[in-house]
Amino acid sequence: MPVTAPPFRSFVDDILDSLAAAPARETLVHQGRRITAGALRALVLRLAHALRAQGVERGQTVTLLSGNLPEALATRYAANLDGCPVTHLYNKLSADAQAAIVRDVETRALIVDPSYAARAAEVTALAPVPHVLALGDGGTGTDLLELAAAEPAEPISGLARPEDICSIRHTGGTTGHPKGICTSFERAGRLRPEPGEGETGRPRQLLATPLAHAAGLIADHLLAAGGTVVLQDDFVPAQVLAAIERERITHLYLLPPLLYRLIDHPDADRTDTSSLRQLIYGGCQASPARITDAIRRLGPVLMQGYGQSESGSISVLTPDDHDPNRPERLRSAGRVLPGVEVAIRDTDGNDLPHGDHGEICVRSGHLMQGYWKQPELTAEVLRDGWLHTGDIGFLDAEGYLTITDRIKDMIVVVGGHVYTTELEDLLNSHPHVLQSAAFGVRDTDGTEQVCAAVVPAPGAEVDADELRALVRVRRGAMYEPAHITFVEQLPLTDAGKPDKKLLRSRAAQTHEADEKAA
Template sequence: MYLTQGLHRATQQNPDAAMTVYGERTRTNREVMDRVARLAGALRGLGVAPGDRVAILSLNSDRYHEYLLAMPWADAVLNPVNIRWSAAEIAYSLEDSDSRVLLVDDAFAPLVPALRERFDGLTTVIHCGDGATPDGMTSYEALIAAAEPIADARRGGDALAGIFYTGGTTGFPKGVMLSHTNLMTSALGGVATGYLMAPDAVFLHAAPMFHLADLAGWLGVLIAGGTHVMIPAFDPVAVLNAVQQHRVTSSVLVPVMIQLLADHPRAAEFDLGSVEYLMYGASPISEAVLERAMRLFPRAGFTQAYGQTEAAPIITLLGPEEHRSGRLRSAGKAVPHSEIRIVDADGLDVPAGAVGEVVTRGGHIMLGYWNKPDETAAALRTGWLHTGDGGYLDADGYLHIVDRLKDMIVSGGENVYSAEVENAIAAHPAVAAVAVIGIPDDEWGERVHAVIVCKPGHTVTPAEIRDHTKERIAAYKAPRSVDLVEALPVSGAGKILKRDLREQYWGDKARMVN
C-alpha cells in the first residue's frame, strides 16, 4: 500500500472529475497527477534524495494536497508543521528531523528569517502562496512549470511516509514515524465502517491539514475517489458557505467547531442538507450541542473518533446509531483494523468495567518516535501501543475513557503536554514552583490551568504569565487561568500530587477528561 495509490486509481477511472476545489480554482484528477509528477521532479532537481524529509508550513489549500502526494511520489518523507507553533518550536522540529526543504505560504513567509536564524540547515524555501514570491525563496508555480514529470517512486509499505510531531512529555516535541501501511490501514479501516463518507464524497477541509485527524479524512477521500474542498482555516461563515456552494457531503471537525457552527447567528441562512457524514474527535460532544448540531445538519450522521497520532490515528469509532441511543459518553468500539485491551500496571487484562490503561495493536501502530529510542520502547511494548489513557470496556465492548495516565491536556482538539507549559512558566523570575493541569471548560472541553507558587517578595498576574508563556511556546498552550497558592501538594518523595490539584476542579465527576 502507498499514499499515491488513490491518485492513480482516480486518474485512471475518472480523469476529468474534480479532485480539488480551492477558491476559484478547480483541478481535475488528471491535472493534479501532472502537477504532482512535476513537483516531484522539481524536488529531485533541487537535490531531494530518497528518504529526505520535506516540510510544509501552510494554511489549507490545493497546493497542500499536491504536497502530500508529491513527497511520496519523489520518494521523500512528509513533515507537516503545526501552524500554531512558535518559531522556536517550528525550528526545533525542522532541525530535529533535518528537514532542509520547506514549503511556506503567504501567511507564514514572514517567519522564514527567524527559522533560518534558528536552523541554518534550512537551505531551500519554496513559496506556495498566491502572492509575490519573497526574496530568497523559490516560486512553487515556477518550479512546476519548468520541471519535467517523473515516474512515481511508489514509496510504500513499511517505508517511512511521514514524521508527525506531537507535544513532548519532556517539554520538546517528538516526531511520530508513520509508514504508508500505518496510514493506509487506518484510513481503510475507517472507510470500511461506513461511518465516514460515501464513494462520491465531497469532503471539506476546514480543520488544519497538518493535523492527522484531517489527514485521515484526506486519505479516506483519496481512496474513495472523491473531491477535496479546501478553505484556508476554520471560520463559521466560510464553512457554511462552502457547504452550500459545493454541496459538501462530509468533513472532520472538533466539538468546539461544531458548537460554533450550531450557535452561529447566520447558520439558518444556509442550505446544509447535503452533509451526510460528520466526524469529530479529541473530546466527546455534549447532548445539548449535539441536538443543536443535528437540527443544523438534518441529514448528517455524527461519528466520534478516538485515536492518537501514534495510531495513525483511529483506534475506535462511535457511529451515528450510538449517537441516537444514549452512548455519548462512550468512545465507541474498536475499528476493523484495531485490537484494543485494558491492562493493569503489569500488562495483564482487567475485567470488563475495571479501569486500566488502553492499549492497541494492528497495522496502524507507528514505527516509533524519531530519534527517541527510549520513548519508543516505553510506548511500544510486546507489540502493543500503550496510549497513556485510562479507561474501561463495558460488557458490550464499548470503550470509555476516564482519565489520562500521561500528563496531557486536550484543549479545543489540540494536545498540550503539561511539561512544555511548566518549563515555559518556570522561566519567569517570579515563579518558584508551578504545576499545570487540565480543568473542565464548557467551550474548549479542557482548559490549560496553572497553579503557581511565587518566590518570596514576588508577585505575578495571570496576564503576565500568559504573555510570558506565549513568548516561548504556542499561544494555545498558554494557561487560560491561573491560581496563586502558598504551596503545592507533594508526596513523601517530593513529587507534586497533580491528582489532588485536579480533584478540586473535577469534583464528583466520574471521569477526569472532557
C-alpha cells in the first residue's frame, strides 16, 4: 500500500503545541494585561475560524496596520494557519506609502489596531479592500475580536502548503521604493521548542521595537520555546529600563542606536539589569566604541546577529567574542552559522580570498522565495541558488565575517571607495563623540562628497575641523568629510536604523542653499 505523507505542519503549529503544553503559564504581557498560554491559543483558533467565516481564503493576503498588540500577533498566527500570506505595515510610513503596499500585495483583509483607525480611513480611501476588520471597538470596520468571540476555540487544520507564501515583509524604503520580500512556509521552517528549564528559568523577552520588523520573528521563537514576551508600544529608554527590572527580563533585542540610548539614559546606572542573560543587537552597523560602553554597563550578555529579511540569519558574534580589548573582533559580525554558506565575490562573480573586500553572497535553506511581483529584481538578487546581499565585507582567516558597507551606501570618491562604517568607527572613537552617521551626497558635477552627522557627547565641545584632522591623520584625505553637521540625535527609520536617506536629503538641500547664497 502507498504510504500517505503526513499533513504539512508550519511554525504556527509548533507555537500552538507549546501553548497547549502549559496553558496556565504567563505568555504575553502588555500594558498591565497578563495573558496565559491557554488564552492566547484559544484566541488564535477563534480568530482563524472567524477569518474563514468572513470568506478569507488560503492564498489571500491579510495586511496588519497595528502596533505591538497581543491581538496583532494572534491574528498573524491565525491568518497563517488559514494559509494566508501576511503583510505587517510599518506604522511610520506615510499613508500614501502604506496604501501603495496594501494595493500591491492585493490585500483581501486589512486588520486594524483601533488606535490607527484614522490612518486606516486614509489608507482605504486610497486603496479600497474587500474587508476592513478592527482589533476591538475602534469605529473602523467590523470588530474582528467580537466575531472571534462567537467562534469555537477548537483545533483547526492548517491550510498552508510548504510552497505557499507565509509573509510579505517590506523593506523600510531607506534605499528606494519598498520591496516585498516573500518567504514561503517551507523556508520559514519549523520552530523547535527548547528543553524546559523550569518555570523560573524560562526566557522572558522584552520587545520594544515593531512586531512588523525582527521583533515579530523573535516573538515566534520565544513562544515556541515556552517563554514569555513582554510587549511595549514603542522604544522609550526609561520605560525599557523599568520593564527590565520590574519584569525580570532575561532577553532583549535592540538595534544599535537604541542600545546606545538605553545605556546613555540617566536611569541606566540605577536600574537593576542583573536578570539579563542575553541582549541581541543587529539590523545595522554597530560602533565598537559604543559596544564596549554597553559591555561595561551590562556585562557579558551582548550578542550580535547579522542577517537580512531576504536571507534569514547569517552569522553571530557570541558573548565570548565581545572582548573590549579586541576592537577588531567587535567590528566583525561573528562566525557564519551552521548550515549557511558565505562567499565574498567581486563584480564579476569571482570568489575572493580572505581579507579582500567584496559583495557578501549567501546560500542556505532559509532564503526568500523572491520579491513580490518583481521577477527581474528577484533574478538579479537570486542567482544559481546564491543570494547577493548588497552588503560589502570580508572573511578573515579565522572565519569571522566583517561588514564594511551597503553597496548603495558606499561612497565613490576620486581615488577609490569610502566605507562608511570605517569612517563612523573612527569618528566614534573621539572621546567627545557619542554617535555618527557617514553618507555621500552627489555634487552638481556628479561626484560624491563625504558627509557626516555627529552626535556630541553630553556637555562636550568638539568642532568639525578637529574631527576632520583626526580623519585625515588616521585614514587619509580620501576619508575626510567635506561637511560635518552636529545633531542632538540621529534620525531613525521606523525599524530603528539611522535614516541615511533623510540625512542625505537634508545635506543636499543645505549644500544647494549654500551654493545659491555664494
